[in-house]
Amino acid sequence: MSSRMTQQQREDFDEKGFVILEDFLTQNELKRLLAAVDEVAEKVRRVEGLGPDDPFAVRNALSHHDAFLDLIDHPRMLPLVVDAIGWNIQIRTTHLDYRPPYPEGLQPGHLGVGDGADQDVGYRNLSWHPDLASSSLFMAPSLDGRLPFMEIKVFYVLSDLSEPQSGNLWMVPGSHLRSPQELRDMGRQVDPEEALELRLKPGAAVLWRTAVWHCVGPNLSNKTRKIMHIGYHYRWLRPTDYVAQDQALVDRSTPIRKQLLGALASGGDPLGENSAIHPSSQYWLTKNDEDVPLRAWAEGLAEVSEDIPIHL
Numbered sequence: 001m002s003s004r005m006t007q008q009q010r011e012d013f014d015e016k017g018f019v020i021l022e023d024f025l026t027q028n029e030l031k032r033l034l035a036a037v038d039e040v041a042e043k044v045r046r047v048e049g050l051g052p053d054d055p056f057a058v059r060n061a062l063s064h065h066d067a068f069l070d071l072i073d074h075p076r077m078l079p080l081v082v083d084a085i086g087w088n089i090q091i092r093t094t095h096l097d098y099r100p101p102y103p104e105g106l107q108p109g110h111l112g113v114g115d116g117a118d119q120d121v122g123y124r125n126l127s128w129h130p131d132l133a134s135s136s137l138f139m140a141p142s143l144d145g146r147l148p149f150m151e152i153k154v155f156y157v158l159s160d161l162s163e164p165q166s167g168n169l170w171m172v173p174g175s176h177l178r179s180p181q182e183l184r185d186m187g188r189q190v191d192p193e194e195a196l197e198l199r200l201k202p203g204a205a206v207l208w209r210t211a212v213w214h215c216v217g218p219n220l221s222n223k224t225r226k227i228m229h230i231g232y233h234y235r236w237l238r239p240t241d242y243v244a245q246d247q248a249l250v251d252r253s254t255p256i257r258k259q260l261l262g263a264l265a266s267g268g269d270p271l272g273e274n275s276a277i278h279p280s281s282q283y284w285l286t287k288n289d290e291d292v293p294l295r296a297w298a299e300g301l302a303e304v305s306e307d308i309p310i311h312l
């Protein structure tokens with residue numbers, strides 16, 4: 001695999017809205033991530049007073065364990081991320097979802113409609129949705145009613161989701177090219193023929209446009225669903241998970257990681273050189289290339305990958 005998407009991957013990304021990478025994580029990476037999930041799960045249960053069979057989600061997961069942090073600039077994934085969305089990015093969210101098998105007797109609703117007892121007791125993301133389309137987020141429709149391209153996520157599968165109804169992520173291929181209003185008009189009911197239940201083994205990754213309509217199916221298996229989404233968006237948008245990351249974390253990070261953590265890698269004045277009279281947020285329009293080291297990195301990568309494929 002080269003440092004950029006292959007032609008097939010690019011077609012999948014543009015037309016279906018996602019690229020599936022089976023066996024992406026090594027066994028060692030997977031083992032470390034699963035150990036981290038167990039460690040964080042114990043902490044969450046303690047803090048939130050949850051039992052072992054309760055589902056939970058953690059946001060800003062990168063701040064809870066270095067195994068999660070290391071995913072944000074994963075050396076084999078970052079080139080694909082930058083190829084997909086460019087270098088002017090930061091982390092929007094790092095999301096761990098932990099979903100044990102449904103308790104006996106809990107009835108799931110219709111797929112993607114969110115009309116069941118499972119939705120009522122707090123299982124999340126059961127309704128078909130594109131990200132960012134809620135009326136309290138993206139309020140002005142674009143000219144053609146479709147969501148502009150604002151972000152991508154990488155979905156990492158940590159537990160076995162190769163069987164149906166294991167809490168799989170469902171997607172409607174190509175739906176990023178349709179308008180969120182169409183989904184609302186459909187009463188959020190998607191013809192199952194149009195939808196795809198991603199059946200993936202531990203270690204798989206999916207690079208996806210979050211404008212794709214998606215939902216989580218019920219977990220009727222006997223295995224806990226353990227997954228992560230790492231969301232990347234443009235630096236001039238506001239992240240979900242943080243206003244500013246912990247300074248000690250930023251201080252111990254590489255320049256590229258600092259950028260991804262939403263910090264200014266140079267440590268310069270966030271309002272630019274003339275902050276008193278003509279402030280110009282460097283988070284919005286960067287004048288100093290040192291604040292966005294991914295730019296030079298991406299340019300170097302583009303030169304290298306013209307001749308020499310970098311094997312993943």
Ligand SMILES: O=C(O)CCC(=O)C(=O)O
Pocket residue numbers: 095097125131169214215216227
């Ligand atoms: O848990 C998942 O895989 C999906 C999460 C989701 O739909 C969301 O955060 O918007």
